[in-house]
Amino acid sequence: MKCMRWIGAVGLAAPLWAQIGAAAKARAAEIAMEAVKSAPAFSWESLLWKVVWLEVIAVIILSFLLVWVVIRATGWDPFATWDRDKNNMRLWMLVGLVFFALVLWSAPHYADRYLPEPASLHGVPIDRLLWGIASFTYPAFFIVHLMLFYMIWRYYNGRVRAATYMETHHGIERGALIAISIPVVTIAVAGIYVWSQPVHGQSPEPGQKEIELEVVAEQFQWRARYAGQDGKLGRYHYTLIGGDNVLGIDFTDVKAQDDIIPQLKEIHLPVGALVTIHVRSKDVLHSLYLPHFRTHIYAVPGQKNKVMLVPTITTREMRKKLGDPDFDYELACNQLCGGAHYNMRMKVVVESWEEYEAWLRQQKPAYQPAQPQPVQAELRMQPNQNS
């Protein structure tokens, strides 16, 4: 039997296996000793899970081996009278059913972790559009899959004597074209409308307060700058960055002299005001991602991007809505910017206009040099670091 060759080969290599086994055991013991010395606090629970997984894998492998040995030894062929088509069809039905059940169960199950209701004016039509699209795609997923599964169930080899030759069916082709074109056109029109009106068409209502701030991305933190009393942000240039002037602000510009850089790592926004955020980056591409406000724009070094939004739900209100007293709006970086890309966090607080003003008054203006003269940073060619 061919397997004799295998058994022979394995057997001959037995001393080699023994040596490998001994070496592996010794190395494992070494690693364990090192782990014990440098390990963080031991957790029975994590050890239990590791053991469970190892056992599961071992059981699976051993059962395969057992079946293989039995087949080889007895010459039993479990597939001799196995109806390939019928059994694969049954598997499709079973797997399909479990698949459907899992999808139906999981979408609402995880719903409490999706983003909560939008905390901005323009976020509302975005979410409405998103769930509108879902009202098409979610049923479409089931319907088209059902069609696929039905074809398998109804037309597998054992159930049909012959296929029916047809090159096409014009009614079906036309129906399919209409079936797909209607959602495509509807969604396209709706999408273009939401993009141009609620998102990019934001302008102040009469009597609405407006504020402007700048958010600057760098490896690996966010900084914010608020316009001071004059309500305007001053000029900046990247060659002015240095020392305490972390944002490169040009203090010869009168508008810049009262700008404010909050010392704390948080941004405050007044509810109901039209907020314009100017976004830039000091070094590489980053992205300003305020998921709760459905706001997202790249921070591009050398390009002036800006977004507008009207916050509608204060932090306190959102905490009550979610039943989570520790909830905070968060600003994350959403464009790969280096090793610590996952750790660029800034807290965002939305509060009433009065609270916002009070907070802003407490912040110190940006660093002002004794003489209002720009300090020119030295331009240097970066050395080629190609090692």
Add this chain to the structure above:
Amino acid sequence: MATHVQTATTAHAVESGHHHDHDHHHDSFWTKYIFSQDHKTIAKQFLITGFVSGFIGILLSGIFRLQLAYPDTSFPFLETLLGKWAPEGRLDPNFYMALVTMHGTILVFWLLTGGLSGTFANLLIPLQIGARDMASPFINMLSFHFFFWGTVVLMASFFVETGPAAAGWTVYPPLSALPQAMPGSGLGMMLWITSLVLFVVGVLMGGLNYITTVLNMRTKGMSLMRMPLIVWALFTVAVLGLLSFPPAVAAFILLLFDHSLGTSFYLSDIYIAGQALPQQGGNILLYLHLFWFLGHPEVYIVLLPALGIASELISTHARKPIFGYKVMVYSILGIAFVSFIVWAHHMFVSGMNPLLGSIFTATTLLVAIPSAMKIFNYIFTLWKGRLQLNTPMLFAIGTVSFFISGGLTGFFLGVAPVDIPLHNTYFVVGHFHLVMGVSAVFAMFGGTYHWFPRLWGRMMNERLGYLHFWLTYIGANLVFFPMYYMGLGGVPRRYYAFTEFAFTSKWQDLNVVITMAALATIAAQLIFVYNFFHSMFWGKKAPRNPWKANTLEWSSPVKHIHGNWPGQLPVVHRWPYDYSKSGAPADFIPQYISDEDIARGVRYWEEDFEPLSVIDRPDEGGDGERKAMSPADAPAPQAVLNPNRDEDSASSAQA
């Protein structure tokens, strides 16, 4: 019967029955295995290189998935494996990004472009259109070698001091242009660019061959509308590649200049590592436009051949013509055309002119129409068929299923305002993995199981095939479906850990589920690896036409010969999809069988039928009479010396 008119452009000199003298073409080891100019060998080379690279690519994902599932755990084996890149058993965040980058690069370019198109174009185009070989076998050989040495350069970048490229497979500057921004952006980035340029040169060489061969070397009777859909797809993506890769190469060369020569194509106003860099005036959005101008057609370069394979597999194994052949052809061309005008949907939130957001929303949604038509047509091919649920068919159905799951979420991402909260989140990761990483890969698997007998003359083991299919189908769904929910929760992609934000850390438990499913699915691929290599040497010997298929590649002798058919080239009398035709003696009619052959009782469906008895026939006499030939009269198969030296060969250009 024939609903397809033979156009004038297919009129072609019929191979006269002369054979070359018996100087058998002796190949040395080098010309047979290393520098082969035979398209079938080159197909094998692409397949194996593609699969090996692909396996490395998914192994990388096992490592970084481990980090995501257990961000606070130390894994000593990682330190043994990666040395300084996993100090104390914790993966270094920069190397994490390097793994993610290489995973994407290897799988998108090496497996899904080189491995998919390269393999099946080389194997199928000459055989299915009835040609001796590609238009230029020499350039074909070169195309593989550029691909292969590009692979070597890319893999070598793992071993450099500062690590491989780590700025994502999209390598946006300035991160990728500035070594001080990230270690992998030093030598690793140069090697990445070099390997990509080598890769692209190989792809373009291949593409030139495919286009020329399809346009000029089709055998008599093989009109364009009688070509199998896979050939249409491969031809179309060859054109797509020729038009879309060069701007990306330009983007990479400009990136190289910014990286090494201090230019400012993309760089401006940068203060990094304590220095203000002198570059001013460049803009990163230039790179984004140039890259994505390739990037989007690239995903259709991946997808269209995959769908082409699905067309062949589904029609053959359902014993039924592909539903709506004309619509399928127009859809391929339509998708290819529209794919050129949608690229900026990758840039909706980049700060480009908002008007572009509206335009690209419209064009992106447009591409859904031909894509959906193809999916409906697959389902209606199954309708009233007689489905053989063998391994290739299972994978083809899997391709359709995953395209439904993955393609529908394109409706969200293609609409600019809805892309605002979803861009760069796990929603995107789920979407592109399901359509490319699973749907297209399933087509590649299905094609491998289906054409394995053509490549190695043996069958792959069916039972192991079923096991591989079911484990992978279930596993892949478990891995990528949960990512949609994470995306709806706003979880960004390319994050080393979810632990730093409240709105991401609530998803940590799903990370464990995904990782476990991913590790199990990666393990399941070992079944395929074993099956693939074991069957190559010890698989059950395959009959000439195990699937009873119609296309011409199954009429070529099982044992490979240069020139594909020992005598004349086959003449084509019908389209490839005459399955279960009423009145036919069998549920298939190969393309080279004419109605007259059927009328005179040729028993082409029998296992020992010799196609050469029909293919090698003397020229028609003046009154159209043809001598009946019995298998005993068929000339013995002989090696053809050099396919391009055939005097009346198919390489003479058609009108």
